[in-house]
Amino acid sequence: AQSVSQHNHHVILSEAASLELGCNYSYGGTVNLFWYVQYPGQHLQLLLKYFSGDPLVKGIKGFEAEFIKSKFSFNLRKPSVQWSDTAEYFCAVNERRDDKIIFGKGTRLHILP
C-alpha cells in the first residue's frame, strides 16, 4: 500500500538551531513531492514542492528539501529556525499515474524562544 512516513512526531528546538525533518515514501514509480505547513490557527499551506529537475528545492521562509531517489526520501531542512517556525509540517507524495496526494502523519515543531 502507498505510504508516507514522517519519523519525527514531535521536535523541540531552540531558536537558531538547524532543522531536518525526515520523510520517506513507499512508491516505486515517478512521484511528485510536497511539504505543507500548518501554523497555529491557520490553514494548511504549501511550503515547497518537487516535480522534476534539481533535486534540491527551495521554498518559502528559508526552507529547502532534497529529493534522494535512491533513498525514497524528501527531507525538509532549514539552517537556522525562528520562533515563528513553530507549526505542524506534513510531507505528501503523489504517484504521477494517480491524482491523489497521500499525506504523512505530520511533525509538530516547537521552537523555544
Next chain:
Amino acid sequence: GAGVSQSPSNKVTEKGKDVELRCDPISGHTALYWYRQSLGQGLEFLIYFQGNSAPDKSGLPSDRFSAERTGGSVSTLTIQRTQQEDSAVYLCASSFRAGGSETQYFGPGTRLLVL
C-alpha cells in the same frame, strides 16, 4: 473571492445522528478534495472530484460516508449514523485541476465531535 471556505466551523452531534459538512472551493478550481485529520493520524484522503468526472471515492472509510458536488462547485460531505470514531477535523481543499502537480488550497476545516 478569497480562499476555500467550510461550514460549520464546529459541529457537535450525538452518536447515530447524520451530519452534513459543506465546502466552497476557490472560484474556477475544478478539483475538490476531502480529507480527515485525526489526532496523531495526519491527513487521511477521503474523496476527490475533478470537473464532471466520476469522483474517486477510494478513501471513504465506510458506506456511512458520502459526498456530492453540485454544479461543479460547492461540495457536501455527509456522514450518516455518526460514530464516536468519526470525531475529527474534516478538511476540504481545491486546486485549479486535479493532478499531483497542482497545489492544493485548504479550507479552515470543520471540527466534528460525536458524543
